[in-house]
Amino acid sequence: MNKIIQSGLLCFVMLISSCSLFEPDNFDAPDVALEGQVVDILTGKPVLTDQGSEGIRVRLTELSWGDNVEPNPDFYCMPDGTFRNTKLFKGNYRITVDGPFIPLIREDEDGRELADESIVMDLQSDHQIKFEVQPFLHVEWVGEPTVENGKIIAQVKVSRAVSPEDFRTKVEPMGNYNDDFLNMTDIQFFVSYSSSVGYRARDERWSSRVDYSGNSFDQLFGETITLESNGEIPAGRTVFIRAAARINYDTPAGSGTKRWNYSEAKEVLVD
Amino acid sequence: MNRKRFLSIWTIIAGAACMCLNACVDLDITPKNVVADDDVLSTDAGVNIYMARMYSLMPFEDFKYTAQWGFENNGWLNSAGIEGTGEAVNREGLSAAFTSERTPYWNKGFELILEANYLLENLPNFKENFSEELYNHYLGEAYYARATAFYTMAKRFGGIPLVTKVIPYPASSEEMEVPRATEEETWDQILEDFDQAVELMMEESPIEGYSNKYVALAFKSEAMLYAGSVAKYNQDVSGRLTGLGRKTGVRVIGFDATTWQTASIRYFTEAYKAAREVMQDGGYSLYKKRWTADDPEAQYQNMVDMFSDLSSPENIYVKQYIFPTTTHAFDAYNLPFTFRAPLASGTCPTLDFIELFDGFDRYPDGSIRVTNGDQNASGNYLMFDSPLDFFKDAEPRLRAYVIFPSDEFRNKQIDVRAGVYIGDTPIKPFFSNYAYNTADTRYQNLSIYNGSSKSLYLSPREGGSQEIVDYNGKQMTAAGQEGPFYDNGEATVTGLYLRKWLNTDPNAEGGEGKSAQPFILMRYAEVLLNAAEAAIELRLADATSPDGSDFLQVATDAVNEIRERAGANLLQGTLTADIDGRNTVRKERRKELAFEHKSKWDIRRWRVAHYEGRDGFWGETRDKNKFSNNENYRFRGLYPFFSTKTGKYFFDARFQWVASKTYGYTPLNYYFEIPGGEVAKSAVIDQQPNR
Numbered sequence: 001m002n003k004i005i006q007s008g009l010l011c012f013v014m015l016i017s018s019c020s021l022f023e024p025d026n027f028d029a030p031d032v033a034l035e036g037q038v039v040d041i042l043t044g045k046p047v048l049t050d051q052g053s054e055g056i057r058v059r060l061t062e063l064s065w066g067d068n069v070e071p072n073p074d075f076y077c078m079p080d081g082t083f084r085n086t087k088l089f090k091g092n093y094r095i096t097v098d099g100p101f102i103p104l105i106r107e108d109e110d111g112r113e114l115a116d117e118s119i120v121m122d123l124q125s126d127h128q129i130k131f132e133v134q135p136f137l138h139v140e141w142v143g144e145p146t147v148e149n150g151k152i153i154a155q156v157k158v159s160r161a162v163s164p165e166d167f168r169t170k171v172e173p174m175g176n177y178n179d180d181f182l183n184m185t186d187i188q189f190f191v192s193y194s195s196s197v198g199y200r201a202r203d204e205r206w207s208s209r210v211d212y213s214g215n216s217f218d219q220l221f222g223e224t225i226t227l228e229s230n231g232e233i234p235a236g237r238t239v240f241i242r243a244a245a246r247i248n249y250d251t252p253a254g255s256g257t258k259r260w261n262y263s264e265a266k267e268v269l270v271d
Numbered sequence: 272m273n274r275k276r277f278l279s280i281w282t283i284i285a286g287a288a289c290m291c292l293n294a295c296v297d298l299d300i301t302p303k304n305v306v307a308d309d310d311v312l313s314t315d316a317g318v319n320i321y322m323a324r325m326y327s328l329m330p331f332e333d334f335k336y337t338a339q340w341g342f343e344n345n346g347w348l349n350s351a352g353i354e355g356t357g358e359a360v361n362r363e364g365l366s367a368a369f370t371s372e373r374t375p376y377w378n379k380g381f382e383l384i385l386e387a388n389y390l391l392e393n394l395p396n397f398k399e400n401f402s403e404e405l406y407n408h409y410l411g412e413a414y415y416a417r418a419t420a421f422y423t424m425a426k427r428f429g430g431i432p433l434v435t436k437v438i439p440y441p442a443s444s445e446e447m448e449v450p451r452a453t454e455e456e457t458w459d460q461i462l463e464d465f466d467q468a469v470e471l472m473m474e475e476s477p478i479e480g481y482s483n484k485y486v487a488l489a490f491k492s493e494a495m496l497y498a499g500s501v502a503k504y505n506q507d508v509s510g511r512l513t514g515l516g517r518k519t520g521v522r523v524i525g526f527d528a529t530t531w532q533t534a535s536i537r538y539f540t541e542a543y544k545a546a547r548e549v550m551q552d553g554g555y556s557l558y559k560k561r562w563t564a565d566d567p568e569a570q571y572q573n574m575v576d577m578f579s580d581l582s583s584p585e586n587i588y589v590k591q592y593i594f595p596t597t598t599h600a601f602d603a604y605n606l607p608f609t610f611r612a613p614l615a616s617g618t619c620p621t622l623d624f625i626e627l628f629d630g631f632d633r634y635p636d637g638s639i640r641v642t643n644g645d646q647n648a649s650g651n652y653l654m655f656d657s658p659l660d661f662f663k664d665a666e667p668r669l670r671a672y673v674i675f676p677s678d679e680f681r682n683k684q685i686d687v688r689a690g691v692y693i694g695d696t697p698i699k700p701f702f703s704n705y706a707y708n709t710a711d712t713r714y715q716n717l718s719i720y721n722g723s724s725k726s727l728y729l730s731p732r733e734g735g736s737q738e739i740v741d742y743n744g745k746q747m748t749a750a751g752q753e754g755p756f757y758d759n760g761e762a763t764v765t766g767l768y769l770r771k772w773l774n775t776d777p778n779a780e781g782g783e784g785k786s787a788q789p790f791i792l793m794r795y796a797e798v799l800l801n802a803a804e805a806a807i808e809l810r811l812a813d814a815t816s817p818d819g820s821d822f823l824q825v826a827t828d829a830v831n832e833i834r835e836r837a838g839a840n841l842l843q844g845t846l847t848a849d850i851d852g853r854n855t856v857r858k859e860r861r862k863e864l865a866f867e868h869k870s871k872w873d874i875r876r877w878r879v880a881h882y883e884g885r886d887g888f889w890g891e892t893r894d895k896n897k898f899s900n901n902e903n904y905r906f907r908g909l910y911p912f913f914s915t916k917t918g919k920y921f922f923d924a925r926f927q928w929v930a931s932k933t934y935g936y937t938p939l940n941y942y943f944e945i946p947g948g949e950v951a952k953s954a955v956i957d958q959q960p961n962r
Binding site for chain 2: 002003006007010067068069070107109110111176186199204205207209230231248249250252253254255256257258
């Protein structure tokens with residue numbers, strides 16, 4: 001019996017001898033909140049987007065860890081162009097956003113940095129930040145949508161939010177410049193039961209789109225364009241609609257993702 | 272002091288001694304139980320053991336490989352062509368586009384590279400122990416293994432760390448850390464290693480299972496075709512799909528704007544030369560043991576047999592299995608529903624896939640005709656006495672790959688029926704719209720099924736859950752014994768079953784670990800197709816023929832040789848040096864090499880999986896908006912229905928009905944993410960720059 005107790009004690013002493021017994025081995029829970037918004041530098045209006053990897057990507061890199069750091073897991077802006085992360089560790093961060101606007105980090109073909117408009121800051125307490133960017137397009141509703149035979153007819157106006165000259169000045173040094181980048185390629189008309197309507201939350205049955213080849217849209221900038229939904233939406237239902245347009249340029253460069261600029265969502269009663 | 276206390280003191284002392292005395296003297300004696308170079312690398316038998324280990328690390332995509340999971344070597348739920356290639360779909364979550372692997376091929380790759388490098392560095396110490404021929408062959412095997420590892424990594428990641436020597440350990444981080452090379456350097460290294468292997472290896476494998484000169488040449492042609500395609504078709508992806516690593520500034524993916532063109536021609540030329548050498552000197556030929564001209568039945572049987580006949584002259588490299596020690600479970604997961612043991616229907620071919628084949632009536636847009644209108648939403652359904660009549664002119668090759676509804680398998684008629692229709696004839700199409708955006712409206716949503724005047728019967732599940740219809744005084748189940756059942760994805764989900772690779776023996780015992788069919792990793796048909804594709808690409812680039820042969824003639828002959836064996840229509844005239852000619856070769860490849868873990872790489876290297884390139888997804892040009900929106904794509908099934916009024920069958924072509932799957936792919940996926948841990952722990956390993 002004694003032997004069991006003694007060898008048990010011996011094991012116990014061995015087990016606890018290697019750790020700092022009375023020091024809590026713990027790290028403060030992440031409690032810093034970062035709120036931000038992405039706005040158009042010219043108008044101050046938020047850059048509307050979609051929630052998902054085709055929207056505005058927020059990337060945080062915690063620089064306090066040294067030179068060789070990988071970014072934190074990415075997250076994405078809410079549809080109104082704002083973001084909030086309330087579970088960040090204290091530290092020194094580089095904060096950058098990618099979306100349907102002139103890239104904040106621009107490098108030339110050889111990887112040399114041309115510009116870096118991302119924000120580097122110490123986050124020891126809650127912060128609010130604002131990114132002022134140059135979105136590619138503005139998409140606005142014109143008038144109120146109408147409903148006819150279960151189809152929604154809405155009118156939008158798409159205009160350039162950044163002048164072709166500005167775009168070229170900033171994008172051309174990045175290499176592989178092509179005049180096609182500025183071409184408007186398509187307008188999406190998203191319809192959904194969900195108020196967070198958009199690329200992800202669209203209803204395939206009713207959403208529609210209009211494609212434009214080459215620079216055929218150039219003379220339509222600022223003009224009123226009529227969009228019509230597909231299929232027949234059952235009467236008596238409330239749906240939400242949203243329009244989105246994009247140019248032939250992917251952000252971040254090389255990702256192959258061409259992001260849309262969005263209009264606001266609108267509620268429509270189908271009767 | 273009593274005995275007990277004495278003992279426990281001893282215990283404590285002994286314990287203390289164990290802890291204190293564990294670092295005394297260097298025991299500089301070679302342990303007897305460790306096998307050293309002298310033992311392994313000094314005799315042929317020893318090298319044979321070394322080879323066995325090296326080969327056990329080889330990344331073979333066969334019955335033990337699942338695209339979603341990577342090289343995990345267990346074969347769980349193994350099936351073929353379900354990773355968004357369109358060849359097949361199934362009910363499982365692992366039927367998803369090939370955008371990453373759960374176990375990335377990184378660490379395992381470097382293990383194999385180490386084995387190869389070690390052999391290259393240490394075998395020369397024992398050179399005099401071997402005949403010159405075998406000594407060279409062993410070195411060739413090491414180069415071949417290394418080329419295979421590099422190639423397997425490069426097609427996933429682009430530029431990779433080119434570890435070409437044994438890295439000492441422990442050592443300083445400069446000695447141990449190897450950054451990623453450019454993608455072009457990586458493919459050049461692969462080319463060099465394959466060339467070394469080709470030069471050193473014997474013409475015939477000295478031992479069964481070893482590689483040889485022609486195995487290396489065949490895989491070289493495949494690898495170089497991949498490299499040439501990537502160099503060329505990266506240009507078509509927006510942003511040119513290239514970028515520099517953040518840490519090193521090295522072009523880890525894609526090619527430089529000034530070199531891609533020459534690189535592409537260089538790789539295609541190498542692919543062509545390698546394939547031509549196999550064709551001219553390798554002594555291989557297409558399997559035609561049972562083949563007879565103008566006899567579809569014999570041509571079909573011939574192509575069924577060829578996948579299990581180890582003496583086939585077409586086999587270049589085969590992974591063999593032996594019951595009961597090394598087995599797989601392909602039958603257990605992929606047999607038709609009533610054979611299930613313990614699962615079934617893991618590979619359900621799609622209508623889009625069979626549309627590639629000859630022998631069907633078509634609509635003007637090229638899709639398979641099921642009604643007498645000008646598209647499948649118009650006209651009336653075509654009626655057939657038996658579902659097999661629909662396939663009576665189908666290409667024999669297709670029948671060898673796919674079990675048609677009501678066709679025979681293991682002496683049993685495979686009873687596939689989606690439902691029974693009791694309404695009047697002629698029968699109008701069930702849906703007014705078959706477009707992509709209505710794909711989620713299914714047969715069970717139709718008012719003729721769930722409305723007050725029911726004329727369509729379907730079955731949610733098998734057995735007692737089958738709906739029953741009276742027909743000619745007899746009771747008939749709505750769905751066939753082999754499905755499809757709309758609430759049970761365990762039977763076919765497309766109306767079709769796989770035949771290729773399955774054991775055809777009616778007496779075969781079912782169950783996991785009971786299958787021992789070989790997997791053909793490389794066969795002569797692929798070499799022909801490699802030559803044909805490289806030839807067309809070279810002709811498109813106005814390159815000169817390396818051996819004076821006529822590119823277009825070689826390509827035409829290769830395609831015709833395969834078509835003749837397959838029982839398909841031969842080409843009219845020679846192939847042309849344009850996109851049509853190229854697509855003819857691509858389409859032939861999609862058909863011939865289906866379900867062999869090859870198409871997912873073809874789609875990838877042609878850069879046709881993302882929305883902008885998706886018109887070329889099927890090798891031939893098809894309007895992408897018919898099977899995709901700007902994000903996802905999906906595939907169709909072919910569903911046979913029985914009409915009680917006529918006693919005949921008709922077919923409906925509808926997007927996958929049961930366990931409906933969508934697939935998504937963006938240009939990012941053309942280069943897999945480097946494992947995060949590897950990037951985080953190294954100061955030189957770059958993540959993909961576009962991620």
